[in-house]
Amino acid sequence: MKLGVFSTLLSDRPLKEALAYFKSLGAEAVEIGCGGYPGSAHACPAELLGDAEKLVEFKRTIAESGLEISALSCHGNPVHPDQAIAADFDRAIRDTILLAEVLGVERIVTFSGCPGDHAGAKYPNWVTCPWPSDFLEILQWQWDAVLIPYWKALVAFAKAHRVDKIALEMHPGFCVYSTETLLRLREAVGPEIGANLDPSHLIWQGMEPVAVIRALGGAIFHFHAKDTKIDKYNTAVTGVLDTKPYTDEIHRSWLFRAVGYGNDAGYWKDIISNLRLVGYDHVVSIEHEDSLMSQNEGLRKAVALLQDCLITEKTGAAWWV
Secondary structure (H helix, E strand, O other), rough: OOEEEEEEHOOOHHHHHHHHHHHHOOOEEEEOOOOOOOOOOOOHHHHHOOOHHHHHHHHHHHHHHHHHHEEOOOOOOOOOOOOOOHHHHHOOOOOOHHHHHHHOOOEEOOOOOOOOOOOOOOOOOOOOOOOHHHHHHHHHHHHHHHHHHHHHHHHHHHHHHHOOEEEEOOOOOOOOOOOOHHHHHHHHHHOOOEEEEOOHHHHHHOOOHHHHHHHHHHHHHEEEEEEEOOOOHHHHHOOOOOOOOOOOOOHHOOOEEEEOEEEOOHHHHHHHHHHHOOOOOOOOEEEEOOOOOOOOHHHHHHHHHHHHHHOOOOOOOOOOO
């Protein structure tokens, strides 16, 4: 495994400067935002694909940094009920795939998206309970009429452009948010659908990352290193379905934290060991969204902990047997 960083952490800095900083901390890879929610501060696919000189310069900057690209990210909602919004996200994903093709990158990271509750809806409708029965009818329509057809078409496009790993981040608010929903879409669409496994979104839902890793196995295409701290006092009163702003830290039921500040090193060593058990040998990409720490401090501390946790060498023979 290799240690990486999601470049959006330093969207306020030029790409060359951001890469140099990541490298100085010990990173070996970078995940680059190419549109959608992460923005395209470091790589605008349409611009790079439309200007040969800019593309050459981008490639040179990556090569000279000494870092490899772990994935191109374009998180968005391409099945949003507002057709203009959906089209923007769809274009961002398709442009990212086209850029991945010319860069020789085989995986992208995004969200599954979430439709509305009917063809004329204005806003997404995330269904989380089976009763009253209206909700199950909505859920069936979302999957059968919108989600599965969209991703079948998108996967065909990706395969035609030599991208065969679409890593969906399991995130509440979207149709794929759990182990079960990820596997459901993968079964319906094909093995090109996999997971960008981010423990932070699993922890507050009550899932155990190690159990999820074992259940997904080879369907894990990419990994985000981000932690979550459950506030047991606030959760005891309000539960985990918390809509207060992320910046209202002291009142929230849970917070995104830098690696090691939600769970200890032993927890993360167990996660890393189980990734190896299921055959994952790609990049562990740090995503920093800790509102209690600066960009610099949160990243430095995450790097320090993960460098001690990562398993980087081949095992060789079981010499003690």
